[in-house]
C-alpha cells in the first residue's frame with residue numbers, strides 16, 4: 001500500500017483553508033492573540049494554509065506564489081513573540097482542528113502536533129530582537145516518521 005502524504009491525509013488545500021479560516025476567527029476574538037494579529041493581511045489565513053500544505057507534502061504553493069520560506073521567516077522578525085502567545089496559537093489551532101472533525105487518528109495527530117511544536121518555537125526564536133535566522137534555510141518537510149534526535153552543535 002502506498003503511503004499518503006500528511007497533506008493528502010488531512011484533506012488537501014480545501015481542508016487546510018477551512019482550518020486556517022476557523023483558526024483565525026478564533027485568533028481575532030482572543031485576548032492574548034487578537035492584538036498580535038490586529039493588522040493581519042486578509043489573505044493571511046489562505047497563505048498559512050498554503051504554507052502548511054507545502055510542509056505536509058502537498059504542492060509548492062507558498063514557494064511558487066507567496067515568496068517561499070524566507071518570506072514566512074521575515075513575517076515573524078522583530079515581533080518579540082512570547083511563550084504564552086505561542087501556546088495560545090497552538091491551542092486555538094488544535095481547537096479549530098477538533099471542531100472541524102478533521103482526521104483524529106493518533107498517527108496523524110502526533111505528526112501534526114510534532115510540526116506545530118517545532119514550527120511555533122522557530123517562529124518565537126526568529127521573532128526575538130537581534131535574531132538573525134538563515135533566510136536560505138529550506139522549506140521544512142514533515143512526514144509520519146520519528147525525529148532524528150536532539151539538535152547538537154557541530155564540532156569544528
Ligand code: HEM
Pocket residue numbers: 036037039040041043044047048051052066071072075076079081082085086089115116118119120123124
Ligand atoms: C508552525 C507555526 C507557524 C507557521 C507555519 C506560521 C506561518 C506564517 C506564515 C506563512 C506567515 C506569512 C503569511 C503571508 O505570507 O501573508 C506568517 C505571518 C505571521 N505570523 Fe506566523 N506562523 C507560525 C507561528 C506563529 C506564531 C506562534 C505566531 C504568534 C504567536 C505567529 C504570528 C504571525 C504574525 C503576527 C504574522 C504576520 C501577520 C500579518 O500581519 O499579515 N506565527 N506566519
